[in-house]
Amino acid sequence: MKPAPFDYIRPVSLAEACEVLAGDEDARIIAGGQTLIPMLAMRLARPSRLVDVIRLQELRGIRVEDDAIVIGATTRQAEVERSEEARAALPLLAKALPWVGHPPTRNRGTVGGSIANADPSAEIPLVAVTLGADIEIANTSDRTAMPADDFFIGPMLTAVTPGDCVCAVRFPRWQHARVGTGFHEVSARQSDFAFVAAAAQVALDDDSRCIEATLGLGGIGDRALRIDVSALIGHAPSETAIADIVRAAAKDLEASSDLHASASYRRRVAATLGIRALTDAFAEAASERGAGQ
Amino acid sequence: MKISLKVNGQLREADVEPRKTLLDTLREDFLLVGSHAGCEHGVCGACTVLIDGEPSRSCLMFAVQADGYEITTIEGLAPAPGELSVVQDAFCETHGLQCGYCTPGMVLTAHALLEHNDAPSRDDIVEAISGNICRCTGYGQIVEAVEFAADRLRKTNLPRHARSDANNPGKPPFGGNDALGHGVLTAVQPDTPRGGRA
Numbered sequence: 001m002k003p004a005p006f007d008y009i010r011p012v013s014l015a016e017a018c019e020v021l022a023g024d025e026d027a028r029i030i031a032g033g034q035t036l037i038p039m040l041a042m043r044l045a046r047p048s049r050l051v052d053v054i055r056l057q058e059l060r061g062i063r064v065e066d067d068a069i070v071i072g073a074t075t076r077q078a079e080v081e082r083s084e085e086a087r088a089a090l091p092l093l094a095k096a097l098p099w100v101g102h103p104p105t106r107n108r109g110t111v112g113g114s115i116a117n118a119d120p121s122a123e124i125p126l127v128a129v130t131l132g133a134d135i136e137i138a139n140t141s142d143r144t145a146m147p148a149d150d151f152f153i154g155p156m157l158t159a160v161t162p163g164d165c166v167c168a169v170r171f172p173r174w175q176h177a178r179v180g181t182g183f184h185e186v187s188a189r190q191s192d193f194a195f196v197a198a199a200a201q202v203a204l205d206d207d208s209r210c211i212e213a214t215l216g217l218g219g220i221g222d223r224a225l226r227i228d229v230s231a232l233i234g235h236a237p238s239e240t241a242i243a244d245i246v247r248a249a250a251k252d253l254e255a256s257s258d259l260h261a262s263a264s265y266r267r268r269v270a271a272t273l274g275i276r277a278l279t280d281a282f283a284e285a286a287s288e289r290g291a292g293q
Numbered sequence: 294m295k296i297s298l299k300v301n302g303q304l305r306e307a308d309v310e311p312r313k314t315l316l317d318t319l320r321e322d323f324l325l326v327g328s329h330a331g332c333e334h335g336v337c338g339a340c341t342v343l344i345d346g347e348p349s350r351s352c353l354m355f356a357v358q359a360d361g362y363e364i365t366t367i368e369g370l371a372p373a374p375g376e377l378s379v380v381q382d383a384f385c386e387t388h389g390l391q392c393g394y395c396t397p398g399m400v401l402t403a404h405a406l407l408e409h410n411d412a413p414s415r416d417d418i419v420e421a422i423s424g425n426i427c428r429c430t431g432y433g434q435i436v437e438a439v440e441f442a443a444d445r446l447r448k449t450n451l452p453r454h455a456r457s458d459a460n461n462p463g464k465p466p467f468g469g470n471d472a473l474g475h476g477v478l479t480a481v482q483p484d485t486p487r488g489g490r491a
């Protein structure tokens with residue numbers, strides 16, 4: 001259980017990090033290392049060198065803007081979990097974070113690391129897909145942003161090419177007065193990989209009619225998916241109406257089978273958790289007081 | 294690569310290969326073997342140390358990454374040679390350890406929890422130690438140990454009259470259904486039908 005030898009570099013700027021990455025295809029970025037180090041220890045990964053970006057201040061921090069909250073890639077998961085600002089501006093992520101690993105791994109694991117790792121059952125990528133976040137990526141020539149939907153390609157597979165560095169995640173903030181969220185997950189043990197996870201966010205108008213709704217499912221296929229729940233918009237749906245819409249959408253989901261859970265189990269649980277997450281979100285939004293009340 | 298870090302308050306230096314974990318460096322270079330190697334890939338928590346006060350797995354960090362950080366290992370908790378910290382003592386009192394393999398990680402995790410929160414609920418404690426595996430105790434006495442330590446820490450700063458309940462056998466020293474002494478008074482009443490229970 002010891003990693004193969006590698007070189008270690010601690011660049012002093014993002015530009016330097018990108019240069020090193022551009023010059024060596026086999027170099028890998030290390031930030032929190034909570035997933036990469038076990039992979040090195042088991043020799044599932046054998047990079048030539050590790051580029052440690054965790055101390056780069058330009059990649060760190062939580063910035064709340066009018067219509068978005070931008071979380072720097074090397075911001076630790078525990079920092080986001082503890083931040084009042086992040087909790088207020090991004091309640092869905094706040095609900096998902098306690099499901100990410102364990103407290104000691106969240107102390108070192110980073111938001112950008114989880115995004116770049118692209119585990120299909122991971123919670124942070126699920127929230128990014130559900131809310132339609134943008135992933136900011138830098139390389140030696142420029143800095144671009146890419147919608148989460150295009151960023152995640154498959155299991156541990158992203159649109160990042162060698163030489164790129166994920167530098168921040170921009171989560172949109174909903175402006176509505178009455179917003180509610182829900183998050184549910186099923187795994188073998190608390191904090192283990194999710195068989196299925198569901199994240200939902202809805203907004204209601206003053207008459208409790210839905211004006212915006214989104215539902216994301218993780219763990220069932222090879223990446224997190226957004227489910228079409230636009231049929232909810234304009235209504236104040238009953239629990240059965242929510243259930244019908246989610247079941248219809250989840251019926252033909254492509255789900256994966258493995259030792260832990262069959263595809264049909266995953267589909268069934270996905271529908272159930274999706275309904276629960278949406279129901280929670282509606283209840284929470286209804287308890288928020290609107291502008292006119 | 295040369296690194297220097299503060300371990301238990303002392304500046305230590307070492308020349309390590311980049312692939313050497315902080316855990317191996319603590320054990321082999323600094324001979325601090327209280328941090329245990331269990332799984333060496335981040336699953337068991339036996340290697341937990343405090344990095345800048347926060348519990349982290351030392352097998353999931355290379356020593357070169359820890360350069361410049363402050364590390365606390367189990368060897369750094371006791372106030373003086375031959376003494377035990379409040380948390381360590383509570384583990385002894387409540388039989389919170391058997392083989393002891395998980396114990397350094399458990400104690401450090403509990404220590405960090407109580408630094409932030411001296412009145413943790415049972416759920417807070419369970420969540421805090423959820424990343425530490427114990428194959429012996431069944432966790433009951435470990436949770437009890439942390440509750441007990443929290444209770445003692447809270448009381449150390451109280452004037453004597455305010456802690457008079459410590460000697461009152463009717464009132465357990467800390468709350469919760471698993472508290473020491475819970476149910477003892479109602480369950481044991483000899484010479485009455487069904488032990489006096491309703």
Ligand code: FES
Nearest residue numbers: 331332333338352
């Ligand atoms: S030895 Fe580090 S978590 Fe098991």
Ligand code: FES
Nearest residue numbers: 391392427428429
């Ligand atoms: S006391 Fe043996 S593993 Fe916990």
